Amino acid sequence: MTDATAVPRRSSSASSPWQRFWERGGWWRAILVAAVYIALYIGASQLIGAVFRGQYDVTNPFGDPASVAITLLLPVVFGSVILLAFAASVRWLPELFGRQPGRGRGWMWIAPVIVVIAALLRVGATDWSAYSVSVILLTFLTGLFVGLSEELLTRGLAVNLLRKGGYSERWVMVLSSLIFALLHSTNLISGQPVGTVLFTMGFTFFFGVAMYLTLRATGSLVWPILLHAITDPTTFLATGGVDSGSGTGSPLLTFAGLSVYLYVIIAIVAVFLVKGHLDRTADDSALLR
Template identity: 45%
Template sequence: MVEHERRSGWKRFWEKGDWWRALILVAGYFVLYQLASLSVLPLLGDLDPESAGYILTVYALPIFIGCVILVVFGLSVGWLGELFARQPIRGSWWMWIAVGVVLLFNVLRFATIDYGATDFGFVAAWLLAGLFIGFAEETLTRGYVVNLMRKAGHGELAVATVSAAVFAALHAGNLLSGQSLFATLVQLGYTFAFGICMYLALRVTGNLIWPILLHATTDPSIFLQTEFPADGSLTAFAGLGNVAVIITGLVLLIFIRGKVGSRDTLLASR
């Protein structure tokens, strides 16, 4: 009985939603993810940074642990079905612009990688890591954070902005790995705009799985094309992808409208 009441209280706490609960969730996830990253350091040994084993250990394994943490949380509050159900608010045609821009440059980056300079195992390791990254970061920010904001009755502009801002803030942790302040600030600007694009992808496709997959192809395409760029003018054009995403996300942000109310409204709309 006591255990049941404890679980009910846990679920009631999160069902109330709001931005500060979203911050608690994200902060808790961030701490656990950082601990997971530190826990894999003894496994590195003398691994070559350009080997599949290195990518799997440094990137894929910690984020996989993050995925497990997020699934466990979803099961504890009973939200997994809710997160991956059809969206309660429909998208507009112009939201496809965000999807198109991100997808276009992902394809261009994959097309301008010098695959002869690397090997299949390394590329496959990045693709697997990208899938884990897409699942974890989208489930957390476009899944849980969006859900928490909507449960509190916030308008969709606030929902989009907070989920994107939280997503960007997560990347401030790169300072801990030695990344420069300037590079981190640039990354925060890009990830905020990218977060807006992913929110629009969520709205217009109607299901969280699509921004997850779109995100899953973004990080590997960026890292692989940066590390192994092919020769040619198309490579230079593909390199403009981050700028295009920043412009797209910031411009489209001003067009976001709509509102989804409390949990009762969410359930009634399905």
């Protein structure tokens, strides 16, 4: 999956063995980061659940503010802090949150546009009277940290590690999206049916491609974070659940669901159109399409 024509990577200025280890990049380091993160995240979730046992409704996380905070918000806040600390330890925060290398092509803007339209349709389909103001606000705050943690991990750290490993952008897109999908296999631990988990993994892979294209189109990790941050809470509130809600039956929600098929089509197109390699020291005009 590596390519001898890869753009030469910048020489490492890492000052410690820890930094030099991660500067080498590679697919297995990306998976290692994801595996350690998810293990810590699950452990933190279990610990938080044990500490606050009896103070939340596990069957209805959106029933009251405490349930949202304990079951959803606190674990992703912890995950976000862990990932930011790791990025700081290897001195990658400037390159992760700074301008991304390469200029995305115009067709890539289709991905973020679909994400925004789908979110707006879910807003229109939501029965807002079913939730308290506190639950709504906490759910959107949770979405912000979900976007930060999952995008920082997959479109930030994983993409950076894959690029440092010399992979072409086609493989960077596919492998980072695959890592994103595999993260959601852990929903099995919470007791979700296998079919639901497999569907979620399929959706997250194709949504991951859309987020990669958003990263390329906008040139900033901030925008995938923000678009992800509106996707999850609008989905939770419109369907009344996490990956398993039934929704209000609104036609708008049906139309929003069509975005899944659009993500699949975009991903197939992207596999053929995304080419080349990216490097921060390379001239943008010489980079991929």
